[in-house]
Amino acid sequence: xxxxxxxxxxxxxxxxxxxxxxxxxxxxxxxxxxxxxxxxxxxxxxxxxxxxxxxxxxxxxxxxxxxxxxxxxxxxxxxxxxxxxxxxxxxxxxxxxxxxxxxxxxxxxxxxxxxxxxxxxxxxxxxxxxxxxxxxxxxxxxxxxxxxxxxxxxxxxxxxxxxxxxxxxxxxxxxxxxxxxxxxxxxxxxxxxxxxxxxxxxxxxxxxxxxxxxxxxxxxxxxxxxxxxxxxxxxxxxxxxxxxxxxxxxxxxxxxxxxxxxxxxxxxxxxxxxxxxxxxxxxxxxxxxxxxxxxxxxxxxxxxxxxxxxxxxxxxxxxxxxxxxxxxxxxxxxxxxxxxxxxxxxxxxxxxxxxxxxxxxxxxxxxxxxxxxxxxxxxxxxxxxxxxxxxxxxxxxxxxxxxxxxxxx
Amino acid sequence: xxxxxxxxxxxxxxxxxxxxxxxxxxxxxxxxxxxxxxxxxxxxxxxxxxxxxxxxxxxxxxxxxxxxxxxxxxxxxxxxxxxxxxxxxxxxxxxxxxxxxxxxxxxxxxxxxxxxxxxxxxxxxxxxxxxxxxxxxxxxxxxxxxxxxxxxxxxxxxxxxxxxxxxxxxxxxxxxxxxxxxxxxxxxxxxxxxxxxxxxxxxxxxxxxxxxxxxxxxxxxxxxxxxxxxxxxxxxxxxxxxxxxxxxxxxxxxxxxxxxxxxxxxxx
Numbered sequence: 001x002x003x004x005x006x007x008x009x010x011x012x013x014x015x016x017x018x019x020x021x022x023x024x025x026x027x028x029x030x031x032x033x034x035x036x037x038x039x040x041x042x043x044x045x046x047x048x049x050x051x052x053x054x055x056x057x058x059x060x061x062x063x064x065x066x067x068x069x070x071x072x073x074x075x076x077x078x079x080x081x082x083x084x085x086x087x088x089x090x091x092x093x094x095x096x097x098x099x100x101x102x103x104x105x106x107x108x109x110x111x112x113x114x115x116x117x118x119x120x121x122x123x124x125x126x127x128x129x130x131x132x133x134x135x136x137x138x139x140x141x142x143x144x145x146x147x148x149x150x151x152x153x154x155x156x157x158x159x160x161x162x163x164x165x166x167x168x169x170x171x172x173x174x175x176x177x178x179x180x181x182x183x184x185x186x187x188x189x190x191x192x193x194x195x196x197x198x199x200x201x202x203x204x205x206x207x208x209x210x211x212x213x214x215x216x217x218x219x220x221x222x223x224x225x226x227x228x229x230x231x232x233x234x235x236x237x238x239x240x241x242x243x244x245x246x247x248x249x250x251x252x253x254x255x256x257x258x259x260x261x262x263x264x265x266x267x268x269x270x271x272x273x274x275x276x277x278x279x280x281x282x283x284x285x286x287x288x289x290x291x292x293x294x295x296x297x298x299x300x301x302x303x304x305x306x307x308x309x310x311x312x313x314x315x316x317x318x319x320x321x322x323x324x325x326x327x328x329x330x331x332x333x334x335x336x337x338x339x340x341x342x343x344x345x346x347x348x349x350x351x352x353x354x355x356x357x358x359x360x361x362x363x364x365x366x367x368x369x370x371x372x373x374x375x376x377x378x379x380x381x382x383x384x385x386x387x388x389x390x391x392x393x394x395x396x397x398x399x400x401x402x403x404x405x406x407x408x409x
Numbered sequence: 410x411x412x413x414x415x416x417x418x419x420x421x422x423x424x425x426x427x428x429x430x431x432x433x434x435x436x437x438x439x440x441x442x443x444x445x446x447x448x449x450x451x452x453x454x455x456x457x458x459x460x461x462x463x464x465x466x467x468x469x470x471x472x473x474x475x476x477x478x479x480x481x482x483x484x485x486x487x488x489x490x491x492x493x494x495x496x497x498x499x500x501x502x503x504x505x506x507x508x509x510x511x512x513x514x515x516x517x518x519x520x521x522x523x524x525x526x527x528x529x530x531x532x533x534x535x536x537x538x539x540x541x542x543x544x545x546x547x548x549x550x551x552x553x554x555x556x557x558x559x560x561x562x563x564x565x566x567x568x569x570x571x572x573x574x575x576x577x578x579x580x581x582x583x584x585x586x587x588x589x590x591x592x593x594x595x596x597x598x599x600x601x602x603x604x605x606x607x608x609x610x611x612x613x614x615x616x617x618x619x620x621x622x623x624x625x626x627x628x629x630x631x632x633x634x635x636x637x638x639x640x641x642x643x644x645x646x647x648x649x650x651x652x653x654x655x656x657x658x659x660x661x662x663x664x665x666x667x668x669x670x671x672x673x674x675x676x677x
Binding site for chain 1: 494496497498499500503505515516517518519521522548557559560561562563564565581582583584585586587589590591592593594595596597598599601602603604605661677
């Protein structure tokens with residue numbers, strides 16, 4: 001208790017105008033910024049993967065498995081920030097046992113479980129099953145057993161079984177697209193449905209969340225692909241990279257348009273809250289919204305990719321531009337989440353004043369935990385890459401491989 | 410064919426048999442269900458007191474802004490009665506002071522929720538002596554009939570009682586703070602020790618004993634009127650007949666049950 005009071009007391013000086021006395025504590029802080037950021041990466045990476053399976057974008061084949069594993073790694077971490085920010089983390093299971101059906105938040109567990117179990121893991125399993133079996137046949141020791149176990153000891157690699165795998169995968173991906181939309185659109189709904197908060201309350205919120213998710217997911221996979229490939233001393237597939245950049249570009253155009261639409265709509269409607277919101281945007285949110293989110297995270301990378309498209313830049317320059325743009329996009333999307341979550345709590349619901357947020361370093365809701373939560377999926381991803389190599393050359397071809405094995409023996 | 414018929418006949422018998430079993434089992438459980446209901450009722454009366462039936466009441470509060478003198482006794486009494494943390498960041502009720510200047514500027518403040526009253530008058534130097542309207546507004550949970558906080562609670566820890574009071578079950582609350590975000594009136598806070606959501610209960614522990622909330626009891630000017638909103642004879646109904654009534658943020662359709670008389674357009 002003393003800690004909280006010590007944390008809140010200096011904030012009193014930062015208040016401008018009038019806020020309700022209970023509003024001085026910022027309730028959804030850094031961790032809740034991470035939550036939509038991470039689920040956005042999951043949904044985006046999955047939708048990228050589905051471009052290959054459902055829309056047959058052959059150029060993206062090299063990043064298909066990378067994006068699936070990326071989605072999985074981040075998905076496993078997604079509930080952590082939520083759990084850590086609860087006042088009583090030990091009671092979180094109540095959401096599953098006695099969910100309140102009118103609560104958007106109560107649906108989280110179910111949407112999450114559906115997406116993780118029924119979509120993501122199943123799709124990865126069907127995609128890898130054949131390879132798992134064939135890898136296990138070649139390997140020895142613990143790896144053999146891990147692969148045998150992850151394939152659930154299935155052993156059937158007949159043509160019929162493989163055909164079934166492919167069919168199942170396609171069906172799951174088709175189911176997966178609306179599921180990914182649901183996963184992240186739902187996160188947007190949690191904010192968009194709060195009528196008390198004019199900064200959040202918008203029917204566009206789920207859609208804006210969705211497209212920013214696609215943007216961040218594509219940018220992340222692009223980054224991972226560009227970092228990991230040279231580390232394996234392989235050549236980056238330029239066709240794939242160009243395609244990734246194109247899709248990133250299109251998604252950004254849609255995302256940007258939606259954000260501008262939201263902006264214009266608010267100004268044009270000019271509701272009661274417009275004065276305090278414009279004070280917010282031109283003051284406390286100016287750097288993170290106008291400079292970081294719009295300029296650095298959106299306009300500069302959009303322009304840069306557009307230039308490479310228009311002037312047929314040489315491959316090395318293109319790589320540099322794509323890589324830098326993808327990093328800027330990540331920074332931009334993170335600040336988008338920041339501006340929604342923290343921005344929405346910086347003004348009083350009396351519309352008469354602004355509060356302040358002071359990030360803590362230590363503690364469950366501090367910077368250190370946040371960094372740990374962001375690094376954790378990368379560690380998981382490293383392990384996943386080791387266990388389930390997503391590279392194209394790791395894919396096994398049934399007849400040829402079996403002959404090779406016989407020859408080698 | 411014949412065989413099929415006989416099988417079918419057997420099937421019908423079997424179906425009937427199962428039906429009978431189900432019916433008799435259901436009949437067997439009837440006393441158990443009844444006694445469980447009985448036990449539940451007993452438990453209910455034991456929890457909220459022998460003589461109180463929540464289904465017979467529907468509570469609300471009237472606040473006459475013209476009567477409030479901004480002494481802050483209500484906010485003080487509330488903290489003492491309900492063991493609300495003393496720090497100036499946690500309030501179940503508070504009083505706001507409004508000053509509307511000739512220039513059109515509105516100045517609102519509520520130092521420590523007005524617990525110590527409004528000792529230092531605030532004037533912006535240029536606007537000195539140019540106040541055109543000034544008044545105090547006590548704020549409290551509106552115990553909305555259509556409460557957004559109840560709607561969003563993921564575990565159902567916050568709920569509306571049959572007598573129209575919005576409460577939080579601290580044992581159930583997981584501290585996600587969605588309700589605090591959903592409340593348009595800033596009436597909720599997270600208890601710094603219990604780490605669960607807290608808010609005004611209309612002093613439910615007093616109400617079930619036939620008393621009025623502490624803030625109503627202590628108010629020296631009878632600014633606050635507590636009572637039934639569905640019984641003609643109640644003081645609150647009389648208050649609502651005698652005054653033009655306004656509620657806070659009506660456009661949000663939360664249907665507040667705290668009714669303000671002489672509400673100014675500047676109050677949000």
